[in-house]
Amino acid sequence: MFAFALAARSASVALAKRGFIKKVKILQISLAEVIFLWETNFSLGNFTGTTNRSGSLSESNPIENYNFTVNQTSDFILGLRNLTADADVSGGRALNNNGFIEFDEEIDTSEQQGTVDESLNLKLTPGNYLAKVYLFEDGKNTPDNLDLSLNFLATPTQALGKSLAGATNVGTLNGIDPLTGTLNNAKPSDIYRFNLDENRDFSIFLDGVGNNTNLQLIQDFNNNQIIDSGEVINTATASYTNSGVIAYNRHLFCACPIANRNQL
Structure with missing residues (x-):
């Protein structure tokens, strides 16, 4: 059994939580000075x-x-x-x-x-x-x-050529979307497709696994439903004691990214 969560936050919500306004500078300048900055x-x-x-x-x-x-x-x-x-x-x-x-x-x-x-x-x-x-x-x-x-970033050799067909469509992320399932020899991987509708913080968490499990973030740039070179954007590994986490600050994907979870 595994627990899998996709989380996204809008840029406006993220400001306070990530310390975006760390230093404040008050400018008193005229319109002419702005034009010639x-x-x-x-x-x-x-x-x-x-x-x-x-x-x-x-x-x-x-x-x-x-x-x-x-x-x-x-x-x-x-x-x-x-x-x-x-x-x-x-x-x-x-x-x-x-x-x-x-x-x-x-x-x-x-x-x-x-x-x-x-x-x-x-x-x-x-x-x-x-x-x-x-x-x-x-x-x-x-x-x-x-x-x-x-x-x-080199695409892992074992991922090249793998099919992305049949991915579960999670849709547009908004808040926290928890997903659970089971991996075994007959079903060694699960694939989830999602998209972002605006520039957001987003994270993928994988925990509750019994064995070391690999988490991959993939973007199918050419939409051919196959993992090609350069399409594995990030990876993480979850274990019995540690969660696998992939996180991005205020990121916008122009095409549907895909989360792939598979046993090592």
Whole structure:
């Protein structure tokens, strides 16, 4: 017997619970100043591997945006270091490609106090993205040394070519949807299809298992009902004593993702 729960929260509910407003800055600026608030944009193109970017943030250059494209499900790591004033970073999906991260496009932020290093670690599916570095302290200057890494996530060999046909359709997640069932040699896996209707926090929890059980989050990008390379987005393992958990902050899937639970 296993217990399986899919949970989703709207972005508005998530604000208070994830400490979204960690630092508050009150701005008293005119409309003209808003219009001329400068942002510097850089393109990393079809970025893979690792790279470093160095620059500086100031009142005349308070924001730097790095645009890049992900072609395959990947681990993305960003680090900001050697600060002499308070600066922060955020990462988001460029849904409308307007050059900056809007509220419903943001995936995660790092907002350490003072000159502490900032970092993000995200799992990204194919698409266009932005990494934003921005000055928090008015009237201050700081160099910014940015380390970026993007590495493809390999799809587990045992998952390649597996059929997704016959998945149980959970529908649109809204709140907590508990599911239970049993795995055995005759039925070694269960597959659940669901979708998100807006940018949300969502999590998958697997517990109550008698043996080690693998949990996979899959997105069937080409809708061929088969697990292809790059379509296993994340994995976790549940055991008799520990739950398997896959969690995403304010994530939006453009197609129906699939949760697959199978015995190891």
